[in-house]
Amino acid sequence: TQLLEQSPQFLSIQEGENLTVYCNSSSVFSSLQWYRQEPGEGPVLLVTVVTGGEVKKLKRLTFQFGDARKDSSLHITAAQPGDTGLYLCAGVFAGQNFVFGPGTRLSVLP
């Protein structure tokens, strides 16, 4: 069974601060996705990374895929209250269905 770990589990920061959350596995991903989920809604896809070492930017969000494709990070610059939510990573292993991590619950205080 492939497991995904995410850290930290909870994060509460002030508006304007920077933060990084992590997603790790002992297995190699075929691809990895990051989602954000807000209360009462389904997860919304933020990015898909496929190539080891890949870096993608989405406005103030920077996503990095580890060289060995076993880990990924999400860095948010100058966090805003609108960034509040549950950040989920989901990995695909050897063409199988997605396995989701437990999530990082981020709270950005004004």
Add this chain to the structure above:
Amino acid sequence: KAGVTQTPRYLIKTRGQQVTLSCSPISGHRSVSWYQQTPGQGLQFLFEYFSETQRNKGNFPGRFSGRQFSNSRSEMNVSTLELGDSALYLCASSLSRAGQETQYFGPGTRLLVL
């Protein structure tokens, strides 16, 4: 394009009852996957349907079943409900195989079992 829709949005049942949840995928999407989300276990994969066939199944008991119709709409059924079945049930659609394509999630059905 309309997004993924799920009905009903909220449901209250009692132990022992059964429930059917419905999911309408994005037009043109042929794959529908179902997930259970709970605070303790997170998001767990239930099953995936593609062209009316179940393609993958997660580690859930046989009380959880599903089906997909020719128009790609999908239903999920849970029989003999238990308190632990209380959860947010999410469906996600994709163009083809869920592991190879972007998944788009619906808003979920929140089930409370009393």
